[in-house]
Amino acid sequence: MSSKVARLRQEMIQVYGLKCWLVETWFPKKGDFMTYHHILERRNGGLVTWENGALLGCSSHNYLNILDYNYHNIYEELNGLFHELNKTYAPPTESYYDEVQRVLRKVDYARK
Numbered sequence: 398m399s400s401k402v403a404r405l406r407q408e409m410i411q412v413y414g415l416k417c418w419l420v421e422t423w424f425p426k427k428g429d430f431m432t433y434h435h436i437l438e439r440r441n442g443g444l445v446t447w448e449n450g451a452l453l454g455c456s457s458h459n460y461l462n463i464l465d466y467n468y469h470n471i472y473e474e475l476n477g478l479f480h481e482l483n484k485t486y487a488p489p490t491e492s493y494y495d496e497v498q499r500v501l502r503k504v505d506y507a508r509k
Contacts, residue, residue, distance in 0.1 A: 401445050406433040409452055414488040417454040418479055419461060421494040425454075432458045436476045436483070438465075451479035468507050474500050 415431060417423035425431065434451040437443030453461060465472040478500065482493055 399445070402433050405445060405447065405450060406431060406452070409433070409447065409450060412486055413452055413482075416452065416489055417457050418451045418482060418489055419453055419457040419475070419497060421489070421491075421497075423454040423457060429455050431455075434458055434461065434479070436479050448480075448483060451476075451483065464504070468504055471500060471503050471507065474503075 410431060415425060417431070418434075423429075432453050432455050433445070434453045435443040435445070436449050436451055443449050461472065461475065464475070475497065478493070478496055482489060
């Protein structure tokens with residue numbers, strides 16, 4: 398991980414709190430840590446910038462990568478929510494997490 402990513406992640410944690418943007422009940426524990434997620438993927442030219450970042454627990458980030466591969470539309474919808482939260486400069490709210498859960502429920506429907 399680059400020092401730029403580490404520095405930006407720490408700055409974002411100062412503003413948004415140590416909160417995973419995908420899982421409301423996430424809290425740091427052994428083996429899981431906060432990561433910086435590129436909303437526009439690095440492979441697609443996404444830069445390491447505040448506007449392009451989301452804070453995710455490592456296990457949540459791994460799950461999001463699975464969604465990218467298997468349910469890309471759901472992945473894109475979540476990235477849209479991350480982008481909107483990023484613009485608030487405020488920690489995730491209960492209504493934000495409700496919206497995330499609404500999107501994640503689509504995975505169950507897509508599996509059927």
